[in-house]
Each structure stands twice: as structure tokens, then as C-alpha cells.
Amino acid sequence: xxxxxxxxxxxxxxxxxxxxxxxxxxxxxxxxxxxxxxxxxxxxxxxxxxxxxxxxxxxxxxxxxxxxxxxxxxxxxxxxxxxxxxxxxxxxxxxxxxxxxxxxxxxxxxxxxxxxxxxxxxxxxxxxxxxxxxxxxxxxxxxxxxxxxxxxxxxxxxxxxxxxxxxxxxxxxxxxxxxxxxxxxxxxxxxxxxxxxxxxxxxxxxxxxxxxxxxxxxxxxxxxxxxxxxxxxxxxxxxxxxxxxxxxxxxxxxxxxxxxxxxxxxxxxxxxxxxxxxxxxxxxxxxxxxxxxxxxxxxxxxxxxxxxxxxxxx
Numbered sequence: 001x002x003x004x005x006x007x008x009x010x011x012x013x014x015x016x017x018x019x020x021x022x023x024x025x026x027x028x029x030x031x032x033x034x035x036x037x038x039x040x041x042x043x044x045x046x047x048x049x050x051x052x053x054x055x056x057x058x059x060x061x062x063x064x065x066x067x068x069x070x071x072x073x074x075x076x077x078x079x080x081x082x083x084x085x086x087x088x089x090x091x092x093x094x095x096x097x098x099x100x101x102x103x104x105x106x107x108x109x110x111x112x113x114x115x116x117x118x119x120x121x122x123x124x125x126x127x128x129x130x131x132x133x134x135x136x137x138x139x140x141x142x143x144x145x146x147x148x149x150x151x152x153x154x155x156x157x158x159x160x161x162x163x164x165x166x167x168x169x170x171x172x173x174x175x176x177x178x179x180x181x182x183x184x185x186x187x188x189x190x191x192x193x194x195x196x197x198x199x200x201x202x203x204x205x206x207x208x209x210x211x212x213x214x215x216x217x218x219x220x221x222x223x224x225x226x227x228x229x230x231x232x233x234x235x236x237x238x239x240x241x242x243x244x245x246x247x248x249x250x251x252x253x254x255x256x257x258x259x260x261x262x263x264x265x266x267x268x269x270x271x272x273x274x275x276x277x278x279x280x281x282x283x284x285x286x287x288x289x290x291x292x293x294x295x296x297x298x299x300x301x302x303x304x305x306x307x308x309x310x311x312x313x314x
Contacts, residue, residue: 024051032070100295102133112143114162115213120258164284176308179256182271206234208251217278
């Protein structure tokens with residue numbers, strides 16, 4: 001009978017591992033393509049194929065299988081992805097300067113943003129960074145189709161800005177903004193005489209609903225005499241069309257205050273308060289807790305917090 005010791009695979013010793021192979025593994029895991037991973041690392045196709053062969057031999061697993069959608073990781077590769085990403089991040093951080101000098105930095109930050117953050121926060125954040133850190137690149141990505149927790153875990157994202165709903169001890173969260181909803185309509189609208197818009201009045205106005213945004217107001221309130229449903233929309237349209245539609249019709253839209261402010265700067269629109277406002281919309285930034293004290297990341301969070309503080313005070 002074969003002994004148990006012979007049946008057990010002996011894991012490779014750390015001193016025998018070429019760390020460059022782990023960098024190759026991480027790049028293929030990110031790109032799902034040997035060619036694109038090679039371009040990321042500045043390695044030729046033969047060099048990448050040779051490295052992948054060595055990886056497969058070292059880890060006794062196929063790791064990546066070709067498919068019409070690119071290189072699909074095996075279960076073993078999926079298991080290894082996050083620990084390797086964390087280890088490589090730790091090594092990279094240990095080599096970085098203790099102090100982050102924004103004026104000299106040439107780093108890139110990848111930030112996921114929801115629709116609200118894209119409209120309200122991206123422009124002032126970008127302007128602030130361009131002014132004090134011209135060599136820093138900001139890559140904003142719409143979060144609607146992304147698995148944000150997974151991409152944060154794999155360091156494919158440095159930060160996410162959106163609703164404060166991400167759970168887990170591994171994440172840190174800071175609330176940035178809480179925004180009230182207002183009614184937006186054209187100047188000279190027939191219903192513009194009232195100082196505030198009641199929910200009863202709103203129920204009788206033709207409404208434009210933003211189909212491409214995720215900040216629809218929640219009008220539901222329990223209790224007698226409360227408004228119990230969201231007013232029905234007359235038209236649904238993407239946000240890019242909203243300002244022009246509102247400016248050239250008698251439609252109204254219920255939008256976050258900071259979104260309304262951005263719209264009225266460029267169109268003949270006004271906003272009015274609601275006598276009974278829906279639940280406010282919230283924006284928060286979420287990141288991996290292990291990056292709390294990383295100098296570059298802490299600087300980025302300080303910039304975002306400063307920008308949102310200025311918005312809160314206007």
C-alpha cells in the first residue's frame with residue numbers, strides 16, 4: 001500500500017519560489033489574457049508563456065484555461081489570487097517612501113463611483129488633484145456593473161465612492177455627504193408660485209424620472225397622513241437628456257440638491273424644497289482597512305474628504 005506521505009503533495013518552499021512568477025500570475029489574473037498581462041509587465045509573449053509554464057509546474061495546477069472569453073482561472077488560481085495580491089501589495093508598499101509627495105508623484109488611482117458621485121464629486125476631485133498633484137492619474141470607473149468588494153480585495157480598485165452598504169471587517173468606511181432631495185423645473189413653470197412643493201402638489205405634476213441614475217427618491221413613509229408611494233413618472237430618460245427636457249417642458253424631477261445645483265448652472269432651471277423630503281441620499285468612500293496608513297492612499301482620502309467638506313459648507 002502506498003504511504004500517506006507519498007500521496008500528499010509537498011508545497012513549494014518560499015525560498016525556492018521566484019517572486020517574479022507571482023507577479024506574472026497576478027497580471028494574468030487581472031487581465032485574463034497572457035498578451036495583455038505581458039504588455040502590463042513589459043514582457044514578450046514567449047517570456048510570458050515560459051513563466052506560465054514554470055508557474056504551472058511549481059504549483060502543480062493548470063491555473064488558467066483558454067476559453068472564448070480569455071484565460072479562465074481554475075479553482076486553485078481563484079484560491080491563490082487574493083493572498084498573492086495582498087502579499088505583492090505589502091511588498092510594494094514596503095518599498096514606497098514613508099512620506100507621499102503629491103507634487104512629485106506619478107502614481108495612478110482607480111476609483112469606482114456611482115452615478116451620484118460621478119455627477120457631484122468627480123469634477124471637483126479631479127480639479128483639486130490636477131492643481132496639487134499634476135503627475136497623479138485618476139481613473140474613475142462606473143460602479144454599476146462592477147463587483148466592488150472583489151475588485152477592492154484584488155487591488156483592481158483603490159477606493160469606491162457610493163452608498164455606505166459594503167459589509168465586512170476588512171473594509172474601512174467614511175461617510176462623505178448626505179444630500180436632501182429637491183424639485184427641479186424650468187424657470188417660469190406654472191407651479192412655481194409656491195415656496196415649497198408639497199407631496200400632494202407633486203403627485204399632480206408631470207414628472208421626469210432619470211432612467212440611468214440610481215438616486216431615485218424613496219417617498220414611502222409609514223403612519224397616517226403620510227405620502228405612501230413614489231409619484232408616477234410621465235417620462236423616463238437618461239440623465240444626459242434630463243436638463244434639456246426639463247428646460248423645455250412642464251415636467252419636474254425630484255433630484256438630490258447637489259445634482260440640481262450642477263444642472264441649473266448650465267440650463268434655465270430652478271429648484272425648490274419639498275415640504276416633506278424623502279429619505280436623504282448618502283455618499284461614502286470605502287477601501288481596504290489594511291490601506292488605512294498607506295501614505296499615498298491616506299493622501300487620496302484626505303483630498304476626497306476636503307472636496308466633500310467644501311461641498312457640505314456651500
